[in-house]
Amino acid sequence: MNHLLSIEDLSREEIEAILDRAESFAEVGRRDIKKVPTLRGRTVVTLFYESSTRTSSSFELAAKRLSADLVSVKAAGSSVDKGESLKDTVATLSAYDPAAIVIRHPYAGAAQMVSRWTSAAVVNAGDGKHEHPSQALLDVYTLRRRLGSLEGTRIWIVGDVLHSRVARSNLIAFQRMGAEVTVCGPPTLIPRGIEELGCEVSHSLERLGEAEVVYALRMQQERMSESFVPSLREYAATFQIDTRRLNPRQLLMHPGPVNRGVELSGEAIDSPQSLIAEQVASGLVVRMAILYELLAGAERPDPEGAPSPGGGESSPTPIGQPA
Amino acid sequence: MSELAALTDVLDVRTGEDAHLVLRRASVLDPVAGIDGVHDVVVRDGRVAELATPGEADTDGAEVVEAEGLHAFPAFFDPHVHLRTPGHEHKEDVETGTRAAAAGGYCGVLAMANTQPPVSTAADIAALREQARAGASVPVGFLATVTKGMRGEELTEMVELREAGAVGFSDDGLPIRSARVMLRALQYQRLCGGNIALHEEDPELSGEGVMHEGPVSAAVGLAGIPSVSESTMVARDAALAAYEEARIHVQHLSAAESVEIVRAAKAAGVQISAEASPHHLVLTDEEVRSLDPHRFKMNPPLRRESDRQALIEGLRDGTIECIATDHAPHQAEEKEVPFEQAAMGVTGLETAFAALHTELVLPGTIDLALLVERLGGGAAPFGIARPTLAPGSEANVALCDLGAEWTVGEDGYESRSQNAWCAGRTLTGRVLMTVAAGQVAFRLRAFSLGVAS
Numbered sequence: 001m002n003h004l005l006s007i008e009d010l011s012r013e014e015i016e017a018i019l020d021r022a023e024s025f026a027e028v029g030r031r032d033i034k035k036v037p038t039l040r041g042r043t044v045v046t047l048f049y050e051s052s053t054r055t056s057s058s059f060e061l062a063a064k065r066l067s068a069d070l071v072s073v074k075a076a077g078s079s080v081d082k083g084e085s086l087k088d089t090v091a092t093l094s095a096y097d098p099a100a101i102v103i104r105h106p107y108a109g110a111a112q113m114v115s116r117w118t119s120a121a122v123v124n125a126g127d128g129k130h131e132h133p134s135q136a137l138l139d140v141y142t143l144r145r146r147l148g149s150l151e152g153t154r155i156w157i158v159g160d161v162l163h164s165r166v167a168r169s170n171l172i173a174f175q176r177m178g179a180e181v182t183v184c185g186p187p188t189l190i191p192r193g194i195e196e197l198g199c200e201v202s203h204s205l206e207r208l209g210e211a212e213v214v215y216a217l218r219m220q221q222e223r224m225s226e227s228f229v230p231s232l233r234e235y236a237a238t239f240q241i242d243t244r245r246l247n248p249r250q251l252l253m254h255p256g257p258v259n260r261g262v263e264l265s266g267e268a269i270d271s272p273q274s275l276i277a278e279q280v281a282s283g284l285v286v287r288m289a290i291l292y293e294l295l296a297g298a299e300r301p302d303p304e305g306a307p308s309p310g311g312g313e314s315s316p317t318p319i320g321q322p323a
Numbered sequence: 324m325s326e327l328a329a330l331t332d333v334l335d336v337r338t339g340e341d342a343h344l345v346l347r348r349a350s351v352l353d354p355v356a357g358i359d360g361v362h363d364v365v366v367r368d369g370r371v372a373e374l375a376t377p378g379e380a381d382t383d384g385a386e387v388v389e390a391e392g393l394h395a396f397p398a399f400f401d402p403h404v405h406l407r408t409p410g411h412e413h414k415e416d417v418e419t420g421t422r423a424a425a426a427g428g429y430c431g432v433l434a435m436a437n438t439q440p441p442v443s444t445a446a447d448i449a450a451l452r453e454q455a456r457a458g459a460s461v462p463v464g465f466l467a468t469v470t471k472g473m474r475g476e477e478l479t480e481m482v483e484l485r486e487a488g489a490v491g492f493s494d495d496g497l498p499i500r501s502a503r504v505m506l507r508a509l510q511y512q513r514l515c516g517g518n519i520a521l522h523e524e525d526p527e528l529s530g531e532g533v534m535h536e537g538p539v540s541a542a543v544g545l546a547g548i549p550s551v552s553e554s555t556m557v558a559r560d561a562a563l564a565a566y567e568e569a570r571i572h573v574q575h576l577s578a579a580e581s582v583e584i585v586r587a588a589k590a591a592g593v594q595i596s597a598e599a600s601p602h603h604l605v606l607t608d609e610e611v612r613s614l615d616p617h618r619f620k621m622n623p624p625l626r627r628e629s630d631r632q633a634l635i636e637g638l639r640d641g642t643i644e645c646i647a648t649d650h651a652p653h654q655a656e657e658k659e660v661p662f663e664q665a666a667m668g669v670t671g672l673e674t675a676f677a678a679l680h681t682e683l684v685l686p687g688t689i690d691l692a693l694l695v696e697r698l699g700g701g702a703a704p705f706g707i708a709r710p711t712l713a714p715g716s717e718a719n720v721a722l723c724d725l726g727a728e729w730t731v732g733e734d735g736y737e738s739r740s741q742n743a744w745c746a747g748r749t750l751t752g753r754v755l756m757t758v759a760a761g762q763v764a765f766r767l768r769a770f771s772l773g774v775a776s
Contacts, residue, residue: 087659107661108545110612126665129544130614167543192547193538 001113004290007133007172015176019141021289022282028065029110038296039068042099048088048125049075054256054283055125055134056118059102059188062287071096075240086110094118103127121226121294135255135260136173138286142279143213144177146251148195151178154210156202158239159217159263160189162228166255168218171199182211188228197226205245207239208287215253216241219263243267251275327708330400330431330717331760333456333490336421336460341369342386346722347391348377353397353712354692355699361680364395366718371760374714385566388756390722390766397710398461398719398757402701403495403520403574403598403647404672406432406463408733409447410439415652417451418458420506423650423672423738423763425460428721430710431702432461432650432672436468437496445487452488461759464490464705469508469519478508481515491705498556500526505560508571518596520572521560523581524623530551533610533663535624537603543612545662548624550602558601560593561588570594570632572704573579575649577603577623579633586642596704598647599634601675602744605632605682605769609678612666617658618744621651635688640698645700648675651713652740669744674731676723681754691725704707720758724770728755 001014010018029033056072061072073080073093079257086105093101094117096186101118103111113122126132135210143150152174155174161167161183174181182200192288195201205276208214219235229235242265246252249268252274260266269276328435346364351374354360361381365373374381406420415423436442442451442465451465465491473478475498481492499505499521507517508661529552534540536547537754541590545726546749557573561584564571576582576599585597602621602738607628610619637643641662651668658665671678683689732746757765 085656085660107663108543110661113659113661114613128661131544154683168542191541192536194551195539197542272455291567320522 012068025285039066058283136169336462346390349395399698400702404650421460429720430759448487491518509567523556550578677750722756
């Protein structure tokens with residue numbers, strides 16, 4: 001794996017390898033000293049053209065936990081504000097010889113383009129409405145921990161699928177792991193032709209009981225002015241996941257940030273079947289695993305002090321212990 | 324409809340020396356004139372002087388081109404190109420654009436008016452015609468906008484524009500949003516003449532779309548332009564043209580529904596003509612999975628295989644009478660950005676014949692004669708006689724090697740821009756030499772070295 005641009009590019013085995021690696025980092029997270037020297041002396045750049053809390057903070061912390069030097073660039077307040085093109089910005093940052101560039105961009109294909117302009121490993125942290133592969137990986141990781149396997153698991157993705165990169169990446173990832181996916185939402189927010197991706201389409205929550213996992217998507221305010229839905233009130237009345245619609249055996253997920261009282265009721269969010277907090281925790285270890293696989297994985301020369309990749313018996317070594 | 328005008332009566336070209344050529348033992352194919360055989364093609368004093376018995380033409384004083392095994396076609400006519408001048412000369416101008424046309428075997432092109440500023444006044448037309456006389460390699464005609472500044476509100480001074488030499492009218496790049504303005508333009512056509520070429524798209528339905536709306540847009544998360552964005556406007560304008568008994572030309576058809584509407588309108592006697600572009604005849608929206616805007620972002624967008632098949636069927640049955648490249652040059656910095664931000668459009672003049680020969684003729688989808696016929700079919704809708712090789716006619720010849728393999732872009736482009744939709748593809752069939760309005764407009768460099776004299 002040279003870059004993480006899209007879930008589409010990953011085989012089931014490659015996904016499993018990242019998740020296995022994440023498991024070993026979870027173990028590190030339980031130690032007093034949560035840092036490993038794997039990426040010591042190497043530089044990770046995060047380049048965010050859109051606001052983000054979870055994704056940027058967890059990638060940044062992941063890089064630090066791996067002992068990388070971190071440069072984080074936000075579009076606001078940088079030369080991007082002054083009209084610099086993406087290509088020129090990448091050329092500038094590449095002059096620092098980063099090992100990885102983590103990029104979020106409002107347009108589809110941005111990460112893929114960047115990968116052609118730099119020798120660094122590129123991680124797509126969300127490109128337009130196209131993909132959000134690290135989110136999909138952390139969601140699969142979270143579910144795998146709960147269920148052991150996604151084989152045959154019935155998952156419903158509910159809400160604004162049309163505008164959601166999370167929906168797209170997760171749909172692909174869940175299916176690749178053997179799950180059966182239904183996308184559900186008002187017809188105006190389900191992209192035409194999505195059933196050709198192999199999922200079922202529903203415009204009603206009537207059969208929601210079939211799902212073992214309910215994955216709700218964020219519903220944005222501005223969709224009303226564009227006539228996608230008449231009102232958030234009507235949307236909530238028809239598609240909100242609440243504790244009446246959810247049965248106690250179903251697991252509930254959401255990529256965050258949640259609009260409380262719109263796509264999810266407050267009660268549902270705080271219910272014991274909600275995995276939302278767990279998803280955030282998974283984000284850190286999965287993003288550590290992504291950086292590890294890209295930068296210290298088998299295809300790249302091992303940096304000094306890195307544990308041997310792929311070897312199930314060797315877990316990453318915390319600082320202060322003999323390597 | 325009135326008598327068709329000769330190419331150079333309406334179009335402008337840099338005047339130079341009339342060619343005196345003998346294309347010896349060329350396979351001559353002009354399906355409309357009913358010519359299909361091996362001849363010595365004699366070009367002299369601006370005309371096709373003679374189609375002589377092979378090897379027997381008088382070569383005295385002529386440049387002899389050994390053309391055995393090569394094909395001579397009537398040169399092609401493109402009713403839809405963007406020469407980008409005035410205002411965007413960094414992408415293309417009259418000189419580079421017509422050089423690209425010559426390299427593609429064209430003897431005539433019509434330039435769209437969506438320049439900066441748009442071509443909306445008689446003075447704009449006069450200035451462009453002056454440029455063409457100074458530097459155009461092949462005859463070029465200019466369309467003026469239908470509405471002032473392409474704002475879609477008020478009609479341009481269409482009578483004066485026609486008197487200044489505007490070949491026709493088009494707001495191409497944008498649709499004429501208002502049905503009322505469209506109706507007025509069609510009414511006014513009775514006074515000013517000139518066909519009205521239409522970019523059919525409902526901006527309300529296209530929204531922020533950047534590719535065809537369907538399973539691929541769903542898969543890659545790009546906003547879609549639905550087929551009905553085009554077809555509903557084609558239907559509107561066909562109805563308006565019928566109502567006013569006016570003449571319209573529908574540009575770059577892309578959707579099966581639109582083809583069906585044009586077919587029905589023609590059957591009902593509406594004066595409607597239609598074009599399809601090589602990229603729509605060869606590619607589908609599956610290409611957009613690559614998210615490569617250089618080759619695959621244009622408007623109208625690449626659509627489904629079923630749409631492509633409908634376009635081919637339209638070409639076959641004459642619903643679509645011509646192929647138009649919609650040659651739309653853009654510089655690298657306008658394309659080296661994410662798909663959604665990239666400029667719409669691809670270039671096609673230099674590759675249209677070779678690409679369609681490779682992708683449609685060689686697999687047997689359409690035959691060579693039909694391709695040649697449709698590549699010349701864009702003249703008549705604008706009142707211009709189609710190029711022909713009938714003896715006595717103005718010499719417009721494309722000499723082609725149907726067996727030549729070449730990779731697009733490997734030797735650069737004549738166009739100032741490089742956003743060819745078939746960049747990097749290996750094509751079979753190549754234009755070696757173009758004669759336009761009696762002058763040699765283009766010779767492939769490698770070929771000219773081998774010319775006997």
